[in-house]
Amino acid sequence: MGVMTDYFRAHSVPAIQAELTLHEGDQPATVGDWVAAKSVEPTVVLGQLIAFARDEPWTPATVNDRLVWPEGGEQDTTHEGPWITVLDDATRDTLATIPDDRVPALAARWATIEEVPPAADAAYLAELMAELIALARRARESGDSLLCWMSL
Secondary structure, eight states, X not given: OOOXXXXXXXXXXXXXXXXXXXXXXXXXTTOOOEEEOTXXXXXXXXXXXXXXXXXXXXXXXXXXXXXXXXXXXXXXXXXXXXXXXXXXXXXXXXXXXXXXXXXXXXXXXXXXXXXXOTTOOHHHHHHHHHHHHHHHHHHHHHTOEEXXXXXX
């Protein structure tokens, strides 16, 4: 089983942190704008898509995400989730500005990376990309941050 990942947008990271603490990491009920993206974690899998979109080589710093919940989670090696990270605005904006006509080619290239689950073909990835792009566009238009909820 892969990592469960969902992407969402939020206007206030502190409000999301408070809600997560209150509800012990359950997905925030106040957020209604989610994209389920099983096994598409931010650093490697999403990061490679972002690198392809920018026409640059991937590095672990391509997507600059920061753990926002649980507090001190970086030090707890036994914690199996959930974790919530906030993605940098440059990642949000890269996704938001991918032209729709680039999606099929980017999805085909993304499908070739070894970290993408075997069942995720280019057609599935193109649909997922369209959802992520739309989420990023709504986030950018609203001045919201993109976040990722992850659990093992």
